[in-house]
Amino acid sequence: MTSLPTPQPGAKKLGLVIDLDTCVGCHACATNCKEWNTSGHMAPLPDRNPYSAGQEGVWFNRVHSYEAGDGEDGRTVHFPRSCLHCETPACVTVCPTGASYKRAEDGIVLVNTDMCIGCQLCAWACPYGAREFDDDQGVMKKCTLCVDRIYNETIPEKQRVPACVSTCPANARHFGDLGDPESAVSKLVADRGGFELMPELGYKPVNRYLPPRRAPKADAGPPKDAGPLPSQITNPLLRWVDKVLSR
Amino acid sequence: MNPAPSIVFFTVASGAGYGMLFWMGLLRPLGLVPGTPGFGAAALGLALVLVMLGLLSSTAHLGRPERAWRAVSQWRSSWLSREGVAAIATFAPAGLFFIGTIGDGGAFTTLMGLLSALGAVVTVYCTGMIYASLKPIRQWHHPLVTPGYLLFAAFSGAALLAMLGAFWGQAAGPAAIAALLGALGFALKRAYWASVDAARPVSTAESATGLGFIGKVRPLDPPHTETNYLLREMGFRIARAHAARLRLIASVAGFAAPAVLLALALVVGGVAGGLLAVLGTASALLGLVAERWLMFAEATHTVTLYYGGEARG
Amino acid sequence: MPDDGGATDRIAYSAPIGDEVKTTTCYMCACRCGIRVHLKDGRVRYIEGNPDHPVNKGVLCGKGSAGIMTQYSPARLQAPLKRVGPRGSGEYAEISWEEAMETATGWLKHVRETDPKKLAFFTGRDQSQSLTGFWAAQFGTPNFAAHGGFCSVNMAAGGLYTIGGSFWEFGEPDWEHAKYLMIFGVAEDHDSNPIKMGLGAMKGRGAKIVSVNPVRTGYSAIADEWVGIRPGTDGLFVMALIHELIRTDRVDGEFLVRYTNAPWLVVRNPGGADDGLFARDAEGKPLAWDRARGAIAADDVTLSAVLVGDFTLEDGRRVQPVFNLMAERYLGAEYAPEAVAERCGMSAERIRRLAAEVADIAFNHPLTLDIPWTDVWGRKHDKMVGRPVAFHAMRGISAHSNGFHTCRALHLLQMILGAVDTPGSWRYKSPFPRPIPPGPGPAGKGAKPNTPLAGNILSFTHGPDDLLVEDDGTPLRIDHSFSWEAPLGLHGMMHTVIGNAEKGDPYKIDTLFMFMANMAWNSAMNPLETIRCLTAQDENGDYVIPHIIYSDAYFSETVPYADLILPDTTYLERWDAISILDRPIGSSHGPGDAIRQPVIKPDRDVRPFQEVLIELGARLGLPAFVKEDGSPKFKDYPDYIVNHQRMPGVGPLAGWRGEDGSKKGVGEPNPDQLQRYIDNGCFWRHNLAPEESYFKHANATYLANAKAMGMMGNANQIVLQIWSEPLQKFRLAAEGHGTKQPPENLRERVRTYCDPLPFWYAPLEQQQHDTEPFPLSAVTQRPMAMYHSWGSMNAWLRQIHGSNKLYMSRERATAEGLAQDDWVWVESRSGRVKAQLSLMEGVNRDTVWTWNAIGKRAGAWMLSPDAAEAQRGFLLNHVISEWLPAQAGPRLANADPVTGQAAWYDLRVKVTKCAPEEAGVTDPFPTMLEPPPDMPATPDILRFNAGGPKP
DSSP states (O other): OOSOOOOOTTOOOEEEEEETTTOOOOOHHHHHHHHHHTTSTTOOOOEESTTSTTOEEOOSEEEEEEEESSGGGSEEEEEEEEOOOOSSOHHHHTOSSSOEEEOTTTOOEEEOTTTOOOOOHHHHHOTTOOOEEETTTTEEEOOOTTHHHHTOTTSOGGGOSOHHHHHOTTOOEEEEETTOTTSHHHHHHHHHTOBOSSGGGOOOOSOEEEOOOOOOOTTOOOOTTOOOOGGGOSOTTHHHHTOOEEO | OOOOHHHHHHHHHHHHHHHHHHHHHHHHHHTOSOOSHHHHHHHHHHHHHHHHHHHHHHHTTOSOGGGGGGGGTTTTTOHHHHHHHHHHHHHHHHHHHHHHHHTTOOHHHHHHHHHHHHHHHHHHHHHHHHHHTOTTBTTTSSTTHHHHHHHHHHHHHHHHHHHHHHHTTOOHHHHHHHHHHHHHHHHHHHHHHHHHHHSOOSOOHHHHHTOTTTSOEEEEEOSSSSOOHHHHHHOOOOOHHHHHHHHHHHHIIIIIHHHHHHHHHHHHOHHHHHHHHHHHHHHHHHHHHHHHHHHHHTOOBGGGGGGTOOOOO | OOTTOOSSOOOOTTOOSOSEEEEEEOOSSSSOOEEEEEEETTEEEEEEEOTTOTTTTTOOOTTGGGHHHHHTOTTBOOSOEEEOSSTTSOOEEEOOHHHHHHHHHHHHHHHHHHOGGGEEEEESSOSOHHHHHHHHHHHTOSOEEOGGGGTTHHHHHHHHTTTSSOSSSSEEEOTTTOSEEEEESOSSOTTHHHHHHHHHHHHHTTOEEEEEOSBOOHHHHHSSEEEOOOTTOHHHHHHHHHHHHHHTTOOOHHHHHHHBSTTBEEEOOTTSTTTTSBOBOTTSOBEEEETTTEEEETTOTTOEEOOSOOEEOTTSOEEEEHHHHHHHHHTSGGGSHHHHHHHHTSOHHHHHHHHHHHHIIIIISOEEEOOOEEBTTSOEESOEEEOOEEEEEOHHHHTSTTHHHHHHHHHHHHHHTTOBSSTTSEEEOTTOOOOSSOSSOOSOTTOOTTOOOSSOSSOOOOSGGGSOBOTTSOBSSTTOTTSTTOTTOTTOOHHHHHHHHHHTSSOOOSEEEEESOOTTTTTSSSHHHHHHHHHOBOTTSOBSSOEEEEEESBOOTTGGGOSEEEEOOOGGGOOEEEOTTSSOOOBTTBOEEEEEOOSSOOSSSOOOHHHHHHHHHHHHTOGGGBOTTSSBSOSSHHHHHHHOOSBTTBOSOOTTBSTTSOBSSSOOOOTTHHHHHHHTTSEEEOOOOGGGSSOGGGBHHHHHHHHHTTSOSOOOOOOBOSSOHHHHHHHHHHTTOSSOOOOHHHHHHHHHHOOSSOOOOOOHHHHSSOOTTOOEEEEEEOOGGGTTSOOTTSTTHHHHSSSOOEEEEHHHHHHTTOOTTOEEEEEETTEEEEEEEEEESSBOTTEEEEETTOOOOTTGGGOOTTSHHHHTOOOGGGGOOSBOSOOSSSOOBSBOTTTOOBOGGGOEEEEEEOOGGGTTSOSOOOOOOOOOTTOOOOOSEEOOOTTSSOO
């Protein structure tokens, strides 16, 4: 059903918090997502021309690199991009078949690939490019927030998180209930000023990004009490002549 | 946005078909189009063929066309679904209208015509809303888009009716309407372009990444070095000069020239008028194809912000 | 209900990942993470980090996570091959393993019976050097090495000769406690995941990270401060920091006196044979100057050291403390921030500020851990006080011809700050520290037919006597390692092997035997010249290198140039030992090692290289590989791993030794050893007790336990070496002392560069040609998703990096009229290559760079010739010369003059826009390579779904 579930106060909003201050751009989240999901709930994630020109495949998670700001005062930012599991996802409401849906119980946005007609309107409706069209099967696929992992009782409880979170070496990805203000992820967002992408479009993404910390300017001054000024020292070696150092 | 031929053709063809259906439903009872079964069969037949070709063409865009029937289920939220429902619902009165016009064409036929007209309006409105409801594409998410769809459908439908009417020697009504709507269309399209050109982009690379607080955001490396579905579908780019040329073609061939030609046809009448009507209609349809192609080609999707695409404005 | 789907989605919430899960060790790079491989229907379903593994603790990087596609690549070689057409033609016939082994044995037996050094055995990304090196020594050839000579030997040598550990693989920052981390030239690292985890942890607690790197990507991107230094000037910057610290009296004198040779007395006798050597007592102990007693043994616990002065010993010799000499050098005006700033590409104020920041953390914010410990003098301390400033450095320092001294300078900086193996600073990874330098000199002298060499081939020179040279100075090794050209060539010089073999310098060889080394492409400086050497023929039409044997798992660019191909397995199909005898998986928390076990069976006629090597050893009758009756001693590689003993009780693996598996480090072979490893997740780890976790170089408990476990020969303090006596010994030889002296043409070079104190000099290549026409430095880095592994045969990774561009400062490019995506020529003194330009902000203005080894030769790796890798990918290697600019005397490698480390990053280029008709395809574009016979067809679409329908 592509009508959105009626928002319930305190309802679970599972999502990701991605720390742009820590992501080193290693693509681990992207390939681990790929290997999990190509044999997972939305299997397969096909790849066209895998060994020839024009190689391209279905990925639920893609890592961009940007530079923000100019010259040395700017920053390079690695930017993983995947479905944000919006609270008001137009990709769901535009779906003519009911294949796209948002789950009332945890807010995950999914596609029932058995019902999808491949009209691709949801891809147009998503501002974030989270929809991935499998032109081999003719249906739309997308990030499932590893719905087949996070509730999987055959996996140790600690690892019941999305594959991208589980594998992230820099601990730049966090998973949890953003509907619960007391959850670790909600607190992280509050502490670090986590933000939504393109809030102006009103999709109310659940996922949050933590901003890079601002680097100090290259010409910042020295810390206090850092040492004598050059003019105060004549021959630094002389000071060592009478210095006695015992073990 | 990628101007997929199937969709460009679909919206032009079905728009014209619904336009014809609309005007037949309204003008036939008023006697402004020939009331003969021959004309009815030709006009409504052409309208329905255009509608059906358009719909068929749109299914070519589907990944799983055999499941197209599922598309009518979500009318509560989806304009695409509503369009499907409206299109299917319109076929019933339109079919009876068609049969009626060939037959005696009494009050029932008139009622079916009016219902068809209503269905046509609703269907085209839904089509327009499919586009106008998409916030990531600011050129579509615009108050003139749905009116445009309705107006262009009505205009092209009237022009086609005028052309057909000319063969029956009775083109004045639709020709007058088409000339008027052509002029309106010209004005609407000009207003639309002026508006989208002047508007500042709603979203920017800075808002898409949230990194604007540091400074200008530029892409360094894409996630993958080759292209992908999103870029093909939504990263279509058109050169400014090319776009300007096509805008000229769309506005002149699509609206200005047909309006003038159809107005002339009204004045001249006869065979010459008929020729002018044919010419005007052909020009309108060609221009509308260009207009619709541009409607896609000039539309920018926010996803391109992630790939360094500058929102045009 | 329609058959194409129900009304609701069907989600299998708790589907088991696979039918079976096996642990093993990743081999996508040198990080050696523990992995759990899930199998479904006999295919790999999912590879994840092993949460229990000490290296990666459950995380896994981009390439490790793409292992499925490495496993199922169509570029995997299928069967042994023998060449039937000319080299490079790709004309091969499949042969049986028996024929392959007989052929190899025939060639090698002849070499061993006549002149064993005519075998050059070089392994590339080999992680089994304890076996391959041992095999080479058993064979009797000194010509063995892996790829370290063109990777990181400057880091290894710089560290091992200075602090007894190294940045490279034998040390790491104290990730849990460091408050300040400065990284140099680290794009990605052998320690890939631990660094990422560590950086994440540091970020989490708000510690400051400074990255000194010409390029702001990867780790530099998340650094709190990026210092966009000009390539090759890091040493100058570091020495300016040292200058500032000494000048402002921010020096940990106590640390220097306790733990370094700063108080040791150096003989000042210019022109004398003992000049620059340590003054020693009758027992050979170095002397220090005690305030009350004058010269006494430096290790005396009661020493009250004077660090500055000019003293005369009783025997009349003039001496000065090391500290005095060091301070004088770095206080010199040439190392003042003002003097270096412009050359380094930063302001003097910034250098001063960074020095002040580092000093502030070290001295105003020391870190105290309430852990009692005992030092080598038997004194008990109730706490551990550290300087929480850590440093780490890698390729960006290493790949310069001044990298060895730069690396040593960094270690000096650490010592001055008192920041070596203290809480919060850089720490040793067990089994390091080791004595400086460790062990006896390299084996290789007196190679004789049918005779093993005694000792390790890749070992440590202590002075001229350890060099592998003839009396006239001619190198004994084909790569000239351990000669006067590279006296500390610890890792060999793979980059010179093929060129020297072709030239017959110092002699012709018979067989070139390589493993996992793509020397005909991205592993070579100047690949086209390397290919010429591989295919060069003499006047009779015979190949100058008569036999080439190559083992690899994949159809790389090097395969078509071999005469005999021994196809290797993938990393998931093999046994391996990540051996304590080589480069184990130890960390600062304790020593460890690991194994690989086969998790799937090969579906091709391939054999793991190590097993092939052991069988070849037996067929050749190498003493350690046969029983007394001449029959094979080991039935396979696992048998070797368990039962081989290098010394009594010491074998490839340190865990679960002894018959009942109760011994660590030293103990009899345990038949169940591999099973114990498997039961434990394929690794063994010994955790150090808190009291032995820091100050390991002078920690009595640690040293005693390390000795007991066989990690060290004695439990003596390891005194950190500011002044390097081995280097001074080489310098003295160059000054005319001793029986072994460098040949005349190298005398000045050895004298200059074997300086016992680090100094900075412009990279050799830049000294020796006119750099004016080539204003830009050009460097490369491997992207994280392909680091230390070849990823282009991997269908997923090649989507991430399928082609590469040349990155240039936007400001500079704009000034020169160059725009984004322009096609340009990149021209150096030795050639040119065509590339597409990309502009960026975060790059030093005088530097261009690109991702390395993305460009592939058309046809290789089973990629279609129109693939982006061949068309738009390019190798900077094409414009890097393997030799220094022409000069008088012998041809010298474009390498560090001390270690022989290939100087990839000394390159200078100019960049010019190419003609419009030249745009679109890279150049040089060598001919397409033909695949070997019976390679699998490559699909147009991949629908990998383990457990789903077969592809």
